[in-house]
Amino acid sequence: MSGTLPPPQVSLKDVKTACLSARATQFRPSPTLAITAKAKELKAAGKDVVSLAAGEPDFDTPGSIVEAAKAAIDGGQTKYTPTPGTPQLRQAIVDKLARDNGIEAGIDQIVVSCGAKQSLFNSVMTLVDPGDEVVLFAPYWMTYVDQAEFAGGTVKVVQTDPRRAFVPEIADIEAALSPRTKVVVLNSPSNPSGAVFDRETLEWLARKAVQMGFWIVSDEIYEKLVYGQRHVSVASLGGGILDQTVTVNGCSKSYAMTGWRIGYACAPKPVAKAMSSLQDQVTSNATSFAQAGAVAALSMDPAETERMRMEFENRRDLVCSLLAEIPGVHLEVPRGAFYVLPDFSAYLSGRISTDTELANFLLETALVATVPGSVFGAPGHLRMSYAASGDDIRKGVARIAEALSKPSP
Ligand SMILES: Cc1ncc(COP(=O)(O)O)c(C=O)c1O
Known part of the structure; x- marks a missing residue:
């Protein structure tokens, strides 16, 4: 059923030359990690990239957890x-x-x-x-x-x-x-x-x-x-x-x-x-x-996780309200996690006819990292993580809106 997914990393021809197992032909690189890596590369090259691709909270690990781990090391665990x-x-x-x-x-x-x-x-x-x-x-x-x-x-x-x-x-x-x-x-x-x-x-x-x-x-x-x-x-x-x-x-x-x-x-x-x-x-x-x-x-204390949950809820509301202002973008307000999955198919035509091409275009021209929906079996969509600061969310969505407002490249 892998029709919509990226092809395996290694072809059968490579297997023969590299002596890899046939099983190795099944291994696919994670597209999310690949896009995050590309965004980091652009950042390292001095570009002001906004990443809405990462699947991790941008908060620091709470101090009490860090202290417990440090004490475990000091105690010889x-x-x-x-x-x-x-x-x-x-x-x-x-x-x-x-x-x-x-x-x-x-x-x-x-x-x-x-x-x-x-x-x-x-x-x-x-x-x-x-x-x-x-x-x-x-x-x-x-x-x-x-x-x-x-x-x-x-x-x-x-x-x-x-x-x-x-x-x-x-x-x-x-x-x-x-x-x-x-x-x-x-x-x-x-x-x-x-x-x-x-x-x-x-x-x-x-x-x-x-x-x-x-x-x-x-x-x-x-x-x-x-x-x-x-x-x-x-x-x-x-x-x-x-x-x-x-x-x-x-x-x-x-x-x-x-x-x-x-x-x-x-x-x-x-x-x-x-x-x-x-x-x-x-x-x-x-x-x-x-x-x-x-x-x-x-x-x-559950108050600590609740504080993070409330912050994510505010960011969800922010990203959803900003995306709703982009004409043609359809979005269901998500009820959990820290991702939105808007439908951008209204913008897929001409040279940018797939969500993967759109994600690459947005990364290269608007300097915003998102993940193509086809990675998740949702072609035509882009996944954006709102585990990012309010400023990055505002900047990222504004750049996407601007890039999409121009005539199709
Ligand atoms: C749905 C889902 N399950 C599991 C995981 C993996 O979590 P962990 O980092 O603990 O391996 C992720 C991470 O992105 C996820 O999105």
Whole structure:
């Protein structure tokens, strides 16, 4: 299903000459990281680039977390830890899941990894066999596609409609399910659309999973960034779904800790055990003192995360109101995460006929970095991150508006 995605980095001809494995032909560079790198290059060359491409909070990691990690280093916590994480961190995760998510789990159901990305990889590698079907909702985070395909899975995509705030219709989900469905990947709040699934849709999906026997991998990394709605964890919905869900979360987005690389999964015991054994042979434990920082993050005063959430909500309102003034740009106000996904198809014609060409044009001529929607299965759109200062948001959108107001190049 990779039609809309960038081609793999390595061709079969290169494989023969470079002696790479056939598997290596599947590896694709991350377009988001590529655009961020290009924006940084232009910046280093002295250009005044505004980046609305990055997927990370622009806040510093809160001081109490930093202090906890420093104390861990000073206290000698610099050795290997158990692969699935220190008992302290796993207990803090158990407490957090009970307190914030209504998920009752034991410490042996928790596996801490090097970022939520590794937790997702562990989940898919543990659950999916070649030929199994993995259902995703478009617009989706591209990593889900690549990881499912690494595991030999076949990806099936359910389209969603911006007019329904990118929440899928039940009938469309039902049409994508089959006896070969092994996993449905949920990402609410969503990167890139900001969709937040309502309780009714989640309840339906949970019932269906239990009836048909498929698994839900629920990526809840943006759970703390929800505006005007409540986050619901599918694993908390009862009726047996806890035994068929892997809940993935981490510290990157909610606590401004992207570089610390702490993610975690909560899964039924046999799945958690298999994930831990896989991780034994890949990375072993996540960094010891980063785990100590994560303990502090999970027990931090919720006022701190609420302060960040409110700041993101203000920025969301700002970027949406500015974009709404550009003629022809259509936008749904997102309910979560820190991205907007406006539709720019009205501007696609002539030499700039795809969202990728538009993103390149905006970077090169307006010096604004965005990510083309086709990366996420949303052609015609651009993803913009509002994890940027108010000044950068104003400057970036003004430059885009100006570039688009000129006759098509
Ligand atoms: C939807 C989603 N899940 C997971 C991750 C990965 O998080 P981490 O940095 O903890 O690996 C990201 C990061 O961009 C994301 O957008």
